[in-house]
């Protein structure tokens with residue numbers, strides 16, 4: 272830009288400036304976009320807005336341009352565009368109007384819908400739910416087709432909380448997952464993700480893997496289930512279950528580590544977040560004997576859990592140090608955020624159990640992952656498909672971006 276251009280006042284477009292919406296539709300091929308603007312160029316019109324998308328080889332190109340002024344010039348422009356379109360086998364529509372697009376309403380949100388599959392019926396219900404609140408759907412696009420179909424609706428005109436409440440009901444009724452997050456810089460600035468471990472990052476409950484070696488699997492599983500439903504105080508239940516492991520040989524730790532199965536999509540989630548510059552941590556009511564190995568394997572920035580006490584090569588049935596319970600998990604989220612230099616509002620927490628609830632509520636975005644009903648209902652958003660990488664879609668990251676990054680590596 273030359274200095275004289277830099278100091279020139281910006282071209283202004285008032286509400287009554289005549290403008291033309293030029294819409295081109297047809298089979299996509301190289302040169303269509305250049306061709307349209309080359310056709311418009313001799314009329315010295317200014318480009319106000321452009322949107323283009325290609326769906327299964329069909330291009331839709333919309334250009335909002337200033338009118339060339341005067342009935343004759345506009346008539347010529349129309350005739351030229353139509354004859355160009357005919358020559359390249361496209362349909363063209365030109366609509367006269369004034370000014371720019373109508374400004375988007377206040378109260379802007381991203382509504383992400385995850386379906387497995389995504390049916391026309393559930394899409395209709397979500398779209399009707401959005402417009403029923405008085406909101407406007409400004410834009411819709413696909414984020415992913417694998418491992419689920421994920422579509423994002425950009426919406427304006429209604430408070431995020433209102434949309435969340437209405438769409439949560441529609442989601443439950445139609446068996447899809449819907450996440451509603453406020454639009455704005457905060458979404459782009461999310462920089463720390465903290466996950467629960469048992470039944471979130473991994474498919475197992477680690478204490479149950481230990482219990483299989485102590486012949487008390489049934490007892491432990493029952494206490495775990497009650498604690499995760501919120502029926503038992505977590506700390507009491509932890510001590511009660513760990514006691515049942517007293518006397519186990521420490522060699523069991525290695526066997527348990529080997530038995531742990533990561534949740535599908537866990538590696539993709541962590542790898543992609545790290546590439547984007549996120550810090551990633553885990554907090555677990557389970558044990559450092561397992562989370563330390565996961566931290567090393569996945570390159571996690573933070574990890575905290577309880578530690579099983581070992582004396583003379585045997586588990587004592589006690590844990591050492593500060594117990595990581597429901598309040599402890601939220602405390603650790605705050606500590607990790609502070610160490611990472613990330614405001615709490617820019618954190619994401621993911622978990623499935625009642626002991627994750629304080630952490631999910633303290634985070635900027637709390638995601639209930641295949642969670643117990645008590646957790647699902649209280650969290651900002653819920654994912655009920657068994658793929659951890661779908662959390663990326665809630666952050667607006669597309670499958671294409673994930674795969675392109677994998678290929679580039």
Ligand SMILES: [Mg+2]
Pocket residue numbers: 467468469470471622623624
């Ligand atoms: Mg869990």
